[in-house]
Amino acid sequence: MAAEYALQMVNIEKYFGRVCALRNVNIAIGSNEIVGLIGDNGAGKSTMVKVLTGVHRPTSGDMYIAGRKVDPRRYSVKRAHEYGIETVYQDKSLGEKQVLWRNFFIGRQVTLPFGFINVKKEKEIAQEIMLNTIGFRGRGITVDSKVSKLSGGERQGVAIGRAMHFEAELIVLDEPTVALSLKEVRKVLDFVHQIKVGGKACIYISHTITDVYEVADRFIVMDRGEIVGDIRKEDTSLQELDQYLLSYSHGLRDRAE
Amino acid sequence: MTQIRSFIRAFSKIEGVAVAGVLALLYVVFIMTSPEVFTKPRIYTSFMQTISPQLIIGLALTFVITAGEIDLSFPAVVALGGFMFVWAYNHIDGAMGPWIGLALALLVGAGIGWINGIMVAHLGVPSIMATLAAQFFWYGVTILVADGKSIALTGIRDEPIYEVFVGRIQGILPDQRGVPVGLPAQAVWALAMTIFMWFILNRHKFGEAVMFIGDNPDVARVMGINVEATRVQLFVMMGVMAAFAGVILTLDINVFFPTQGEGYLLPVMAAVFIGGTSIAGGVGVIVGTFFGAYIIGSLEAGVVASGISGYWVQLVKGLVMGASIILNILLGEGRIAGYSEKLRQWGVPMGGSSGSSYGGGNGGDRASIPEAPPPDAA
Ligand SMILES: Nc1ncnc2c1ncn2[C@@H]1O[C@H](COP(=O)(O)OP(=O)(O)OP(=O)(O)O)[C@@H](O)[C@H]1O
Numbered sequence A: 001m002a003a004e005y006a007l008q009m010v011n012i013e014k015y016f017g018r019v020c021a022l023r024n025v026n027i028a029i030g031s032n033e034i035v036g037l038i039g040d041n042g043a044g045k046s047t048m049v050k051v052l053t054g055v056h057r058p059t060s061g062d063m064y065i066a067g068r069k070v071d072p073r074r075y076s077v078k079r080a081h082e083y084g085i086e087t088v089y090q091d092k093s094l095g096e097k098q099v100l101w102r103n104f105f106i107g108r109q110v111t112l113p114f115g116f117i118n119v120k121k122e123k124e125i126a127q128e129i130m131l132n133t134i135g136f137r138g139r140g141i142t143v144d145s146k147v148s149k150l151s152g153g154e155r156q157g158v159a160i161g162r163a164m165h166f167e168a169e170l171i172v173l174d175e176p177t178v179a180l181s182l183k184e185v186r187k188v189l190d191f192v193h194q195i196k197v198g199g200k201a202c203i204y205i206s207h208t209i210t211d212v213y214e215v216a217d218r219f220i221v222m223d224r225g226e227i228v229g230d231i232r233k234e235d236t237s238l239q240e241l242d243q244y245l246l247s248y249s250h251g252l253r254d255r256a257e
Numbered sequence B: 001m002t003q004i005r006s007f008i009r010a011f012s013k014i015e016g017v018a019v020a021g022v023l024a025l026l027y028v029v030f031i032m033t034s035p036e037v038f039t040k041p042r043i044y045t046s047f048m049q050t051i052s053p054q055l056i057i058g059l060a061l062t063f064v065i066t067a068g069e070i071d072l073s074f075p076a077v078v079a080l081g082g083f084m085f086v087w088a089y090n091h092i093d094g095a096m097g098p099w100i101g102l103a104l105a106l107l108v109g110a111g112i113g114w115i116n117g118i119m120v121a122h123l124g125v126p127s128i129m130a131t132l133a134a135q136f137f138w139y140g141v142t143i144l145v146a147d148g149k150s151i152a153l154t155g156i157r158d159e160p161i162y163e164v165f166v167g168r169i170q171g172i173l174p175d176q177r178g179v180p181v182g183l184p185a186q187a188v189w190a191l192a193m194t195i196f197m198w199f200i201l202n203r204h205k206f207g208e209a210v211m212f213i214g215d216n217p218d219v220a221r222v223m224g225i226n227v228e229a230t231r232v233q234l235f236v237m238m239g240v241m242a243a244f245a246g247v248i249l250t251l252d253i254n255v256f257f258p259t260q261g262e263g264y265l266l267p268v269m270a271a272v273f274i275g276g277t278s279i280a281g282g283v284g285v286i287v288g289t290f291f292g293a294y295i296i297g298s299l300e301a302g303v304v305a306s307g308i309s310g311y312w313v314q315l316v317k318g319l320v321m322g323a324s325i326i327l328n329i330l331l332g333e334g335r336i337a338g339y340s341e342k343l344r345q346w347g348v349p350m351g352g353s354s355g356s357s358y359g360g361g362n363g364g365d366r367a368s369i370p371e372a373p374p375p376d377a378a
């Protein structure tokens, strides 16, 4: 990929009615950079993710994906997928009662004429992903299994495998490790390391600072809809970062209104 | 034994198999209790005649319930759709009259569905409230425009539209005491629509969107499904099919009356639930709705023909519906398959892999965490 940045946001604002969820957001994510996005509950992290993945339309501001300007009116989840942006949420990535193969392709089905789904093809590819990308081998899970039968870690594996299969340039993980055991968290972190090795970009959101610190090259700190900190990993230690964040959550660094 | 076990497993996975079993059992009971009625074709054609409009509505309602919504306004659409048809038939001269009537009915159904859809998808009104209000409103409109009166369709039997939708297809069913018994055309329409709707739900993008929305609208949204547009389309479809059922009913009985469709509300919902579609959303069973409609539609005549007092009909309906729903839940959660597991624990040899594991790996030995993935291929 030629572009220097996988994603740039310029002066992005997002209002829900009168509530301002994002204010004056300016960020640039390098094309092979892992960015940790941190901040208190309600800081606007998920909202930012939803803007960049096409779920929410920003109230104002510009976005560039791989250097190309995005037309906000025509931007959508489908467009984001086409641009190579994939998202993994803890609980909002998969349809629980649906079989795995449908979950791999929902929103971008392999179709026959008239919008009918090519089930055979989808199952084949899903099986391929499960064997080669996720590495589910002989554990009683097939492409016809329902998601509700999978453990949290397995679900995350599916969601991440899906993102990898669609050759994401930028993978966004929004709190992917909530309620996972330590072993399963390890898996997710390993996936993030692979994104780096694979030459792709990633935004990693988590409240577990040690995890973020391990995988990220840079930390962006949000507070009440604004970006308040942008720290490179070289310039800080885990303790320093932790102290810095604590000072925010204790209101010591309250913004001057 | 292995074969038996995997056969049971595979069999219980076939869509609607439990409900089909209930229906078959029901007919076996009817045939035993009143053979003179239930071994002749006529009772079955009479079922097909009365059940088809309900089945058609049930198919659409299956989609609506799968999407996690409900529609209580279809009885009014059946009535107003029937009225539009009769009105056009009586007011527009020429061969096109009834066809324009059909088009008008479907258009009105689509319009009512669209308004329901806008209320639910864009104004955020829970569908049970929006469509209950719609039921009162459009039923009221029907009474007003029809002046509360029923209207006869004189001469409709000579129109081609009659043959097309509710005519009798001869030469398929056996004779009854030398008298030929025709297959009701509406049953063929309903069957064709069942097959078509199965493909739409299970093999089309629209059906997949409906399932994911019913499962979790937030997931559907972040995966790129236009949740609002799909919901509106869903209610439009519901309206169109309810109006179509209204036209078929009106044609079949040769008369429009303002309260037609009133009696459909509970049986159609029961048919969908008996069929295995859950009110929780996310899963829809079209084949189940088909058999469910026949179960609920056969009970009344069957119970009465069996010589039991008509007072028992409602009780039996409740019993059959309850039993079907419990059966569906047991099958759906794989508890029946679980029993064969238990048999094995008790020493009944039922070995062999479930046949569901990957690439001949050590099936059944399921760890909770995926293996370390291979490095990114990119
Ligand atoms: N769809 C919505 N409608 C109205 N307000 C919203 C909506 N989504 C988010 N908000 C508001 O925007 C603000 C930011 O929420 P957001 O979910 O982005 O926070 P977050 O940083 O992801 O928090 P958490 O760490 O708890 O996930 C909150 O005040 C929230 O109430």
Ligand SMILES: [Mg+2]
Binding pocket: A045, A046, A047, A174
């Ligand atoms: Mg969040």
